[in-house]
Amino acid sequence: MPYLDQNQPEILRPVSSLFIFTSVACxxxxxxxxWEGLWLTLRPDFVAVVMLYWCTHKPLRVGIGLSWLVGxxxxxxxxxxxxQHALSYTVLAFGGVVLSRRIRMFDLREQTTxxxxxxxxxxxxxxxxxxxxxxxxxxxxxxxxxxxxxxxxPMSALLQSMRQTRTDRE
Amino acid sequence: xxxxxxxQVLNRGPGHTARLVFxxxxxxxxxxxxxxxRYLESTRSALSMLVSPIQRLATLPNTLWLQASDFFVTQxxxxxxxxxLHTQHERDSAQLIQWHSxxxxxxxxxxxxxxxxxxPFASQFAEIxxxxxxxxxxxxxxxxxxxxxxxxxxxxxxxxxxxxxxTRVYPWLSEVTLITEKDHAVPVQVLRSGLRSVAFxxxxxxxxxxxxxxxxxxxxxxxxxVTSGIDGIYPPxxxxxxxxxxxxxAAYPFAQIICLPLGGVDKHRQLLVLSATPxxxxxxxxxxxxxxxxxxxxxxx
Numbered sequence: 001m002p003y004l005d006q007n008q009p010e011i012l013r014p015v016s017s018l019f020i021f022t023s024v025a026c027x028x029x030x031x032x033x034x035w036e037g038l039w040l041t042l043r044p045d046f047v048a049v050v051m052l053y054w055c056t057h058k059p060l061r062v063g064i065g066l067s068w069l070v071g072x073x074x075x076x077x078x079x080x081x082x083x084q085h086a087l088s089y090t091v092l093a094f095g096g097v098v099l100s101r102r103i104r105m106f107d108l109r110e111q112t113t114x115x116x117x118x119x120x121x122x123x124x125x126x127x128x129x130x131x132x133x134x135x136x137x138x139x140x141x142x143x144x145x146x147x148x149x150x151x152x153x154p155m156s157a158l159l160q161s162m163r164q165t166r167t168d169r170e
Numbered sequence: 171x172x173x174x175x176x177x178q179v180l181n182r183g184p185g186h187t188a189r190l191v192f193x194x195x196x197x198x199x200x201x202x203x204x205x206x207x208r209y210l211e212s213t214r215s216a217l218s219m220l221v222s223p224i225q226r227l228a229t230l231p232n233t234l235w236l237q238a239s240d241f242f243v244t245q246x247x248x249x250x251x252x253x254x255l256h257t258q259h260e261r262d263s264a265q266l267i268q269w270h271s272x273x274x275x276x277x278x279x280x281x282x283x284x285x286x287x288x289x290p291f292a293s294q295f296a297e298i299x300x301x302x303x304x305x306x307x308x309x310x311x312x313x314x315x316x317x318x319x320x321x322x323x324x325x326x327x328x329x330x331x332x333x334x335x336x337t338r339v340y341p342w343l344s345e346v347t348l349i350t351e352k353d354h355a356v357p358v359q360v361l362r363s364g365l366r367s368v369a370f371x372x373x374x375x376x377x378x379x380x381x382x383x384x385x386x387x388x389x390x391x392x393x394x395x396v397t398s399g400i401d402g403i404y405p406p407x408x409x410x411x412x413x414x415x416x417x418x419x420a421a422y423p424f425a426q427i428i429c430l431p432l433g434g435v436d437k438h439r440q441l442l443v444l445s446a447t448p449x450x451x452x453x454x455x456x457x458x459x460x461x462x463x464x465x466x467x468x469x470x471x
Binding site for chain 2: 077
């Protein structure tokens with residue numbers, strides 16, 4: 001029964017806004033670490049993965065608007081074109097919100113294949129803007145898409161467990 | 171049934187597709203305005219206040235590591251470095267005396283010829299906080315911003331030559347576009363022959379190229395390029411690059427000239443920011459052409 005995972009608790013504690021805010025701030029922090037060279041190429045987009053987690057698991061709290069705002073912050077911290085991350089995160093959030101129920105039905109392994117398409121679309125939008133602005137297609141960006149997809153399972157397991165332990169304590 | 175539907179509509183606001191379209195249009199509009207005009211700089215610097223604590227925190231491990239490695243430098247290494255600096259200082263000071271007399275002589279000659287005096291420029295010390303995250307960009311951020319009177323357009327150099335130019339200023343940070351950034355242009359002059367040209371960044375690699383130079387142009391391998399100073403941004407006579415490779419193919423109208431920057435464009439952490447050069451006199455207004463045929467040939471500026 002794929003949709004009834006026994007390990008997953010039925011009721012999780014309602015997520016506080018502070019928790020969402022902290023997770024996004026941590027993701028921005030991880031993106032902002034001094035990555036260089038090959039590591040920068042292989043760096044997963046932590047912010048995208050965290051935003052996708054919240055969009056799929058709390059679609060009524062975190063949606064397209066908030067993702068757009070976080071995208072603007074990512075633009076400022078990356079000094080990229082103003083609106084480039086915002087646009088790609090808007091597409092990401094749309095995919096996450098629309099497919100949220102479907103994705104939550106699967107276990108982590110099956111979720112990864114679903115999520116890979118959304119992330120691929122997000123990176124494609126980002127690369128499209130880069131192509132329009134700079135005149136050449138940056139295929140290297142898509143390496144980051146692969147690592148971001150691989151990050152989905154550990155990241156969502158981590159966030160899920162952090163929500164779970166809080167309920168256990170009470 | 172009807173009441174629940176109304177409730178859902180009130181609760182959720184506009185549909186997902188409507189939101190998607192709204193924010194996509196908004197983002198595209200922002201990108202358009204950001205590339206074409208400079209209206210969004212204040213918004214950007216306001217948002218940077220929110221992000222800068224996180225950025226500072228992210229660079230903290232690296233800074234701590236550098237400080238720790240500074241602390242554990244051995245005495246012999248320091249002595250060695252001190253010796254090298256001493257000898258270099260003595261050699262430089264001998265040249266500096268010559269330079270002073272040459273400066274005097276140059277000023278007098280310029281006075282005699284009634285040319286405009288070269289203005290000396292002050293410099294400010296800055297340190298690189300972090301490099302650009304995008305692998306295709308050649309930009310770094312330094313730790314001085316509007317709080318230290320930084321302005322967009324100021325020139326950044328190190329002890330060897332030009333490194334780049336400040337393109338965006340935040341309250342405590344400034345963004346420096348390196349000269350190797352794709353399509354970044356520096357007006358240069360060949361030191362040996364006085365030939366004027368413009369050096370463009372090549373983008374992906376740490377190279378510069380001279381474009382639109384005829385095949386027969388007087389340029390050789392190893393020629394030093396210095397800033398010509400005719401743009402009003404870069405002060406004249408600062409080393410920029412050395413010519414590395416010239417390809418003269420008669421099949422093409424222009425020679426392919428590859429240069430390597432002299433300044434440590436992606437090496438050092440400490441940089442010098444030059445104070446803004448005095449603005450050039452206004453460009454003369456183009457005289458209205460007498461005939462229609464001439465006006466077509468006139469340049470847009």
